[in-house]
Amino acid sequence: MVKSEGGGIEVVGALVRAAFLVDAVYAESAREFGLTSQQGQLLCVLLGRSYVMGELGGVLRLAKSSLTGLVDRSERNGLVRRESCEGDARAVRVVLTAEGVVLAERFYAETCRRIGELPAGLAPAERELLGGLLGRVVLDNKVPPVFGGQGRADA
DSSP states (O other): OOBOTTSSBOHHHHHHHHHHHHHHHHHHHHHHTTOOHHHHHHHHHHHHOOEEHHHHHHHHTOOHHHHHHHHHHHHHTTSEEEEEETTEEEEEEEEEOHHHHHHHHHHHHHHHHHHHHTTTTSOHHHHHHHHHHHHHHHHHTTOOOSSOSTTSOOO
């Protein structure tokens, strides 16, 4: 592993390991809610608003066939439903059901709590600096919001 001049982990290694850490926390949280990680992502994305299938595939970075399977499974579990779009009979919008909203809100809150504990060893100013720097990386790379919605952190 490459170390930085200051003796710490260099930025690439730190970002990759941080991604693995967040993914592991996310997956553990999803399992405890009876979800796969992808179902958890789907619920959190839809918590902010509904999406047309093509748009949803872009946000989740899934191929059409993978997205269709994910939505099919989530629909069978009563978490989402498909609706036709006004003005375009071919387009399908994916919307959370009432049960899906409840589960998504619980999953979102618990997952954010767990991820928020990861930098607990940092001072408040360091946490703010970390958030600002990671936020810039995300915005510079045009990463779409994973957790949408007004008043929600863009995690």
